[in-house]
Amino acid sequence: MRAHMKIKTRHESSRYLYAITGAVEHPVCGDIGIDGAAVYAVSQGPVAAVVSDITEKRIRPERKNLVAHHAVVKRLMEDTTILPVAFGTIADSPKAVREILKENSDAFVEQLDRVRGKVEMGLRVAWDVPNIFEYIVNRHPELAALRDSVLGKQRGPSQEDKIELGRLFDRLLSQDRERHTEAVVEVLAPHCVDIKQNQPREEREVMHLACLVDRDVQKGFEDGVFEAAKLFDNHFAFDFNGPWAPHHFVDVALEV
Numbered sequence: 001m002r003a004h005m006k007i008k009t010r011h012e013s014s015r016y017l018y019a020i021t022g023a024v025e026h027p028v029c030g031d032i033g034i035d036g037a038a039v040y041a042v043s044q045g046p047v048a049a050v051v052s053d054i055t056e057k058r059i060r061p062e063r064k065n066l067v068a069h070h071a072v073v074k075r076l077m078e079d080t081t082i083l084p085v086a087f088g089t090i091a092d093s094p095k096a097v098r099e100i101l102k103e104n105s106d107a108f109v110e111q112l113d114r115v116r117g118k119v120e121m122g123l124r125v126a127w128d129v130p131n132i133f134e135y136i137v138n139r140h141p142e143l144a145a146l147r148d149s150v151l152g153k154q155r156g157p158s159q160e161d162k163i164e165l166g167r168l169f170d171r172l173l174s175q176d177r178e179r180h181t182e183a184v185v186e187v188l189a190p191h192c193v194d195i196k197q198n199q200p201r202e203e204r205e206v207m208h209l210a211c212l213v214d215r216d217v218q219k220g221f222e223d224g225v226f227e228a229a230k231l232f233d234n235h236f237a238f239d240f241n242g243p244w245a246p247h248h249f250v251d252v253a254l255e256v
Helices: 063-079 094-103 105-115 132-139 141-151 159-191 215-229
Strands: 014-022 039-044 047-054 082-084 118-127 194-198 205-214 236-244
Touching (some): 014 039, 014 094, 014 105, 039 094, 047 094, 047 105, 118 159, 118 215, 132 141, 159 205, 159 215, 205 215, 205 236, 215 236
Antiparallel strands (some): 014 047, 014 082, 039 047, 194 205
16 A cells, blocks of 8 residues: 655745744845745735744754744844744744734834834943952941841851841842943933843843944944943943844734
């Protein structure tokens, strides 16, 4: 008996989504999609989805797939304004893609207008010190006094003592972060369309900013970073990066 295997045609295959753009912009990327697939646009009204064909219903966040996804997004940014779509977003068919575009058309157009001609720049500032606890203690007499009091007890610090010390450390750390962030944002604000503050990822991180910047004035943003850095001593490390697609300034939460 001969087995029959059905091969999925391009029309039947699913579509992997990279970004949303204007329908008239017609981005061309070539065969740089997931698994080397051709990247093209599916239009519906005033907007389009940049996609490639894919046979899987789910895709693993392996390095090769992540690299391909971000390569497409980066390539698109060179020529057009985009709303980046989260990695791993797959629609069942071209019809499903057009339904997504139709249902979200107004929101997509509004967001595209907002970020047109703009890029995202990132700024991280961290305390460049060997021991963040000792650094904060040395700058806050009340924390130093509590530390000495707790450690100086003959019976040794209790659990309550440690909790109280930890709470004061966290509060003062947060206050320092807020104060330093306000100082940096004040300097950067004239160079940015918008600034969003993200939660620090680790204890030494002072701030993690996402900045929406006009593409043509990136140099002004960089100058602003250097200007802000002059407000701080050598215990702080400034690191800016970009340009990126405006991930932190758009909302493309798609149900597929």
